[in-house]
Amino acid sequence: xxxxxxxxxxxxxxxxxxxxxxxxxxxxxxxxxxxxxxxxxxxxxxxxxxxxxxxxxxxxxxxxxxxxxxxxxxxxxxxxxxxxxxxxxxxxxxxxxxxxxxxxxxxxxxxx
Numbered sequence: 581x582x583x584x585x586x587x588x589x590x591x592x593x594x595x596x597x598x599x600x601x602x603x604x605x606x607x608x609x610x611x612x613x614x615x616x617x618x619x620x621x622x623x624x625x626x627x628x629x630x631x632x633x634x635x636x637x638x639x640x641x642x643x644x645x646x647x648x649x650x651x652x653x654x655x656x657x658x659x660x661x662x663x664x665x666x667x668x669x670x671x672x673x674x675x676x677x678x679x680x681x682x683x684x685x686x687x688x689x690x691x692x
Contacts, residue, residue, distance in 0.1 A: 627691040632684055639680040646674045 628636065650670050653663045 627688040628684060632687070636681065636684040636688075639677045639684070642677040643674065643681060646670055646677065650674065 650667065653659050653667055653670075656663065659667075
């Protein structure tokens with residue numbers, strides 16, 4: 581009886597174990613990696629070039645400065661004729677700079 585248990589134990593231990601555990605790499609192969617690779621490649625591209633990024637910063641800064649200038653002139657109790665005349669120019673510059681900001685932010689958000 582004792583010999584039978586020893587032989588059975590030896591057979592069980594000597595038999596190759598064919599148990600496999602799924603690994604994350606197996607799941608990627610089964611589901612396909614092409615979609616992930618395309619997304620990674622797309623995400624790796626910078627949203628804006630260095631020149632565009634610098635232009636975005638300049639335009640944002642200009643918008644803040646122009647907005648402050650307009651607010652200062654409008655807050656004056658009685659603006660001078662020169663200040664009132666400059667409001668039109670400031671507002672047109674504000675619109676131009678805001679268009680640049682909007683365009684570059686849309687481009688950056690579209691690529692992100």
